Amino acid sequence: MxxxxxxxxxxxxxxxxxxxxxxxxxxxVSYGGNPEHKRNPGDFGLTPPAQPRADKTLCDSVNxxxxxxxxxxxxxxxxxxxxxxxxVNNFPQNIWVVTENGQPLEGQLENSEKGVYHGYPLPKTDxxxxxxxxxWAQGDK
Numbered sequence: 552m553x554x555x556x557x558x559x560x561x562x563x564x565x566x567x568x569x570x571x572x573x574x575x576x577x578x579x580v581s582y583g584g585n586p587e588h589k590r591n592p593g594d595f596g597l598t599p600p601a602q603p604r605a606d607k608t609l610c611d612s613v614n615x616x617x618x619x620x621x622x623x624x625x626x627x628x629x630x631x632x633x634x635x636x637x638x639v640n641n642f643p644q645n646i647w648v649v650t651e652n653g654q655p656l657e658g659q660l661e662n663s664e665k666g667v668y669h670g671y672p673l674p675k676t677d678x679x680x681x682x683x684x685x686x687w688a689q690g691d692k
Contacts, residue, residue, distance in 0.1 A: 561637075562635060562645060562679055563635060563636045563637075564632075564633055564634070564635065564636075564647065564682065564683075564686055565632065565634050565635060565636050565643070568632045568634070571634075573629050573630055573632065574630075576629050576634075576641075576642070576643075577625075577626040577629040577630055578626075579642075579666045580622070580625050580626065580629065580642065580646070580666045580667075580668060581622060581665070581666060581667050581668070582618055582621040582622045582625060582658075582667070582668055582669070582670070583661055583662065583667040583668065583669055584618070584621070584669050612654075612672055613650050613652065613654045613656065613672050614652075615650075621670060624648045624650070624656065624658075624670070625646050625648070625658050625668055625670070627648055628646040628647055628648035628658065629643075629646060631648075631686075631687065631690070633646060633647040633648065633683065633686055633687065634646055634647075639660055639663040640663040640664060642660055642663055642666045643660070644659070644660050645657055645658060645659055645660070646658040646668065646670075647679070647683045647686070647687075648683075648687070649683060649684060649687040653684070654672050654673075655672070655673045655679070655680050655683035655684055655687070656670050656671065656672055656673065657670060657671060657673050657679070657683075658670040659671075
């Protein structure tokens with residue numbers, strides 16, 4: 552697989568979540584994680600536990616070491632309507648959130664049958680960094 556060297560220009564936050572049961576969606580997502588985004592394995596149960604890559608942003612930088620915290624953030628992003636336009640098997644391809652410290656994160660669907668995501672901090676160089684901050688600041692949708 553060829554790795555992308557730039558940010559995905561096709562990403563888009565859904566403008567309108569009418570017709571989507573955000574509460575049911577939030578109940579059905581989970582966090583799987585990705586060892587490439589971890590230096591500290593936390594309680595994610597990954598195999599291998601951690602395998603950080605130099606070209607990946609690390610969850611460690613935003614102090615997320617518990618699966619329950621990652622899942623709570625995913626659910627908050629859904630409740631606020633920060634989900635992608637693209638849906639796969641009724642799950643959004645991406646979910647965006649902002650940590651208490653103001654760091655935008657992107658959750659990416661890794662298992663569309665079960666609604667499992669992995670996530671990572673958005674780098675400041677990603678144009679979506681400011682978009683997510685602005686939408687988050689608008690509050691609940």
